[in-house]
Amino acid sequence: MNYTPPTPEELLKLKSELGKSSTEMAELFGVSTGRQWRKYTSSTEQRDMGMHMLFFAVAQLELDPEAMERVFARMRAIGATVEIDKP
Template sequence: MNYEPPSPEDLERLKNELGKSSGEMAELFGLANGRQWRRYLSTDKANKRDMGLHMLFFAMARLVLTPEDFERVLARVRKVGASVDLSADGEDLRSQD
């Protein structure tokens, strides 16, 4: 598999398209806070982070899967022994198109 992460500009464009704050983007991607999200937007090589495929896949799945489909995936994750609770605020972050 080949993977090239989105550029900081690509991620900034996504953030703007979704109309989300840095904190909301951090929640969507499973990050601790907006500060971590902003590191993916940095062009400073000392602070820059590349978006891993697993994080990008997780966030995009949250945007495009129905709640039922996403819950089926989480159920399978739990079946293999993981514990996960995404209900921090209960907000549905899927796009509204």
């Protein structure tokens, strides 16, 4: 598999399209805070977005709740504790 991460500009475009705050984007991508999220969109403190983080975010955007729950159930069956906060 070959992976090239999105650029900071592309991530900012996604944030704008989704109409989310940095804190909400951090939650979507599984990073701790909005400040951490901004490191992926910064021109000075830039970090590359890992494929696993991008996959997690896109899965939440594209999969229906039943499919996501099947994934989480499988994670639990393997031994993980997964608790999802629902609005």
